Amino acid sequence: MEAFFAAAALSFGLIFVGEMGDKSQLMAMSFAARYKLRSVVIGLVIATGLLFAVSVGVGATVGHLLPTDWIKLAAAILFLGFGLWTLRGGEEEGHQVKERKSGLLTVIGAIVLAEFGDKTMLFAIGLGSQYNPWGVWLGATAGMVAADLLAVFAGAWISKKLPEKAVRWGSAAIFIALGLVLLAEAVPRLLP
Template sequence: MQAFLLSTAVIFVAELGDKSQLMAMTFAARYRARDVLLGITVATALVHLASVGIGYAIGDVFAGAQPIIEILAGVAFLAFAAWTLRGDELTDAEAAKARNSTGLAIVAVGTAFFLAELGDKTMLATITLATREGWLGTWIGSTLGMVAADALAIGVGALLGRRLPERAIKIGAAVLFAVFGVVMIVSGARAL
C-alpha cells in the first residue's frame, strides 16, 4: 500500500506541467475525453510496467546497498525538481501531430503517449521508486498518478483554457520533488 500511495503522489506531481498534459489537452480538443483517457491509460500502463521491471531488477541486484540507492534516488528527485522548473514545451510540430492524428482516437493517443513517455521524467521517477518499493503497488500507483494528472489537465483545460497558472504549477511541483528528494537523502544517510 505504501508503494501505491507514494508512487501515485510522486507521479501525479511529476506530471504537473509536463508536455504530456499539454498533449492531453490538445487531443481532448479533437477527440472525446473518454477516448483520450483510455489511450493515456493503456500507454501509461505499458511504459510504467517496463519502468517498474527495470527498477525492480536494479533494486534486486543492489539489495545490500539500499541506503546508497535511497540517497541516489533522492539526488534523482532533486534533478527532477530542476527539470520541472525548466519545464517542457509542446512544439508546434507535436501539437499539429496531436491535432491531425488520423485513425482510431485511442490508438492515436496511446501511440503518441507511449512514445512521449519513453525516457520522460515520469518514467525515470517510476524506475527510481521501483528500486525501493514493491513493483505492483508502484506500477498501479504510478499509472493512476499520471492518468489522474492528465485527466485534471483535460478537465481544467476545458474549463479555463490557456489561463492556467503554468508557472505556479511548475514551482509547486518542483518544490514537492525537492522535498521528496531531501527526505530520501536524509533517510538514506541515517541508514548508513
C-alpha cells in the same frame, strides 16, 4: 500488504506532482479538444499502464541502457508530424469521423513516445527497484492518469467554448512546440 499500499501511495504522490505542467498534460488537453473524451481517457490509461509496467519491470540496474535520445528524436518527429497534420484542416464531416476513430491509437502512441525516458519514468524505475513493484505500478499509473485527467477535462471544456479552427491551431502549436523541444533535447546528444 502494508508495503504494497506504502509503495502505491508514495508513487502516486511523486508521479502526480511530477506530472503537473508536464508535456503529457499539454498533450492530453490538446487531444481532449480534438478527439472523443472516451478515446482520450482510455488511451491515457492504456499508455500510462504500459509505460509504468515497462518502467517498474526494467528497474534501476538496466535503466542506463535505454536509448532515450533516439526515442526523444522519434517523438520529436512524431509531434512535428502531428502538428502539421492538425494544421491541414478537414472540417468536412467525413474527415472528423475518421479522425475520431483514430484518436485512441494516436493518444497511446504519442503518450508512450513522449514519456519514454521522461522524469516520471525514471522515478518509477527507481521506485520499482526499492519498493513493492505492484504498488509502484499501481500508484504511478493512477498518479499520472489523475494529473492528466485534469488537463483532459480542461481540453474538453475549451473545445466547447472555442471555434474548431482556434482549437486546431492551438493543438498544432502545442504539438509543434513539443516536437521542437524534444528535438532540441535529443539532437545535441546524438551528434558527436
